[in-house]
Amino acid sequence: MIWEVFRQEKPGDYHRHVGNVHAPDREMAKLFAQIQHARRMQTNSLWVVPQSEIGEVDAEEAAFGGRTDKSYRWAMTYNDIDASFAKEVEDSEAEQREAAKKRREQLESEGEA
Amino acid sequence: MDIETVKERAGPRQFGPSDDMPEEYRRAATRMIQFHANSEVMGGYLDKEFTRHAPSLDRKLANTAKVQDEIGHAQLLYRAAETLGVKTREEMLDELQNGEGKFLNCFHYPVDSWYEAPMIDFFVDGGAMRRQATLKSTSWTPYAHAMDKVCFEEGFHVKHGESILRELMRGSKATRERTQETFEEWWPRILQFFGPTNDESTHNDFAQEVGLKTTSNDELRNSFLNMYVPKAEKYGLEIPEYPRIFERDDGTMAVREEDLDWDEFWTIAKNDYEGSHEQIGSRARRQEAVAWVRESLDSWEGSAAGTPQAAD
Numbered sequence: 001m002i003w004e005v006f007r008q009e010k011p012g013d014y015h016r017h018v019g020n021v022h023a024p025d026r027e028m029a030k031l032f033a034q035i036q037h038a039r040r041m042q043t044n045s046l047w048v049v050p051q052s053e054i055g056e057v058d059a060e061e062a063a064f065g066g067r068t069d070k071s072y073r074w075a076m077t078y079n080d081i082d083a084s085f086a087k088e089v090e091d092s093e094a095e096q097r098e099a100a101k102k103r104r105e106q107l108e109s110e111g112e113a
Numbered sequence: 114m115d116i117e118t119v120k121e122r123a124g125p126r127q128f129g130p131s132d133d134m135p136e137e138y139r140r141a142a143t144r145m146i147q148f149h150a151n152s153e154v155m156g157g158y159l160d161k162e163f164t165r166h167a168p169s170l171d172r173k174l175a176n177t178a179k180v181q182d183e184i185g186h187a188q189l190l191y192r193a194a195e196t197l198g199v200k201t202r203e204e205m206l207d208e209l210q211n212g213e214g215k216f217l218n219c220f221h222y223p224v225d226s227w228y229e230a231p232m233i234d235f236f237v238d239g240g241a242m243r244r245q246a247t248l249k250s251t252s253w254t255p256y257a258h259a260m261d262k263v264c265f266e267e268g269f270h271v272k273h274g275e276s277i278l279r280e281l282m283r284g285s286k287a288t289r290e291r292t293q294e295t296f297e298e299w300w301p302r303i304l305q306f307f308g309p310t311n312d313e314s315t316h317n318d319f320a321q322e323v324g325l326k327t328t329s330n331d332e333l334r335n336s337f338l339n340m341y342v343p344k345a346e347k348y349g350l351e352i353p354e355y356p357r358i359f360e361r362d363d364g365t366m367a368v369r370e371e372d373l374d375w376d377e378f379w380t381i382a383k384n385d386y387e388g389s390h391e392q393i394g395s396r397a398r399r400q401e402a403v404a405w406v407r408e409s410l411d412s413w414e415g416s417a418a419g420t421p422q423a424a425d
Contacts, residue, residue, distance in 0.1 A: 072171050073175065075269070085344055086242070086340045086341075089271050091264070092264055092267060092269070093272065096269065
């Protein structure tokens with residue numbers, strides 16, 4: 001049976017998928033996950049999840065964020081609004097811009113843009 | 114964990130569902146997150162009115178996206194509150210519908226015109242985002258994680274609000290006057306957004322001691338004023354004489370508390386304002402109207418064997 005492993009580096013971080021292990025039960029899976037995925041990496045906690053328990057939707061069956069024109073989410077459509085007056089607004093703009101850029105690159109690489 | 118240990122260990126993203134937290138912490142965190150979640154729902158409800166009033170298709174699209182965001186934020190937050198094990202999502206939604214759930218003062222007032230959009234989308238959301246950014250380092254990890262996504266989306270609301278304000282303030286003289294009037298009506302409410310001063314706030318100290326809150330009401334209100342007053346002035350809005358704003362010796366801005374209507378504030382805090390009844394009633398009717406969706410989800414979950422328990 002295959003178990004997917006999620007590692008959290010520091011308390012408060014997200015658990016991120018790092019790979020999987022082969023094990024007959026949860027206890028063994030936790031042990032193998034420690035050995036294979038946390039022995040040399042800084043780790044605060046591990047989650048192990050049976051692979052069959054993971055539901056997946058992929059880009060072939062769903063249109064994820066960014067595949068439709070969301071330019072209305074950018075106040076640039078109307079005029080230049082300077083977001084730098086408040087750090088949290090500026091951060092949000094930077095994150096959104098980064099996300100938009102990644103989506104664009106993805107679309108280009110798929111030859112859809 | 115006892116409360117003293119919690120205070121000692123308190124820090125950003127320090128505690129999570131696997132920690133054995135004392136009842137007092139879990140209740141305080143639930144109260145705070147539930148209030149936040151309720152405010153997202155009620156804010157979304159208030160905001161949906163603007164879709165009707167929006168003057169262009171673009172503005173309507175943007176507003177619809179915003180309402181969608183707010184309702185999504187509420188879902189994230191109810192989930193984060195549930196991880197504390199004090200109340201279920203169902204209970205929290207029922208409380209909101211029954212008028213027992215508390216939510217932000219600004220969302221108790223009805224909105225009637227597009228002129229009010231920047232008051233909510235720029236000033237109120239701007240204030241909210243000031244606060245939310247500090248909550249990325251709250252001690253309850255699921256709450257902080259929710260804030261990561263909330264802040265990611267919220268910047269768009271603030272920028273749109275500013276864009277609307279700018280557009281209105283570049284309109285005809287009548288438009289500018291109407292915007293100024295609306296601003297004067299909303300300004301005191303916006304100043305009360307951050308709640309009572311530190312010495313009047315019942316819950317502030319404990320919430321700060323256990324790391325749920327990282328910044329006090331006063332600090333938030335002042336930093337908000339320092340950023341948003343210059344913005345308002347930039348577009349030609351005049352800051353009303355009352356409530357009086359003054360500059361402290363260190364250059365930070367503050368508001369004279371005695372100029373604010375705290376009776377109205379506390380009436381609202383009890384959900385007893387005229388607008389409260391209207392807003393909660395609208396929410397209750399909607400909650401009822403979509404009961405069939407919840408029921409069909411429940412019956413489906415009950416009938417399907419569900420996900421089999423992972424083989425151990």
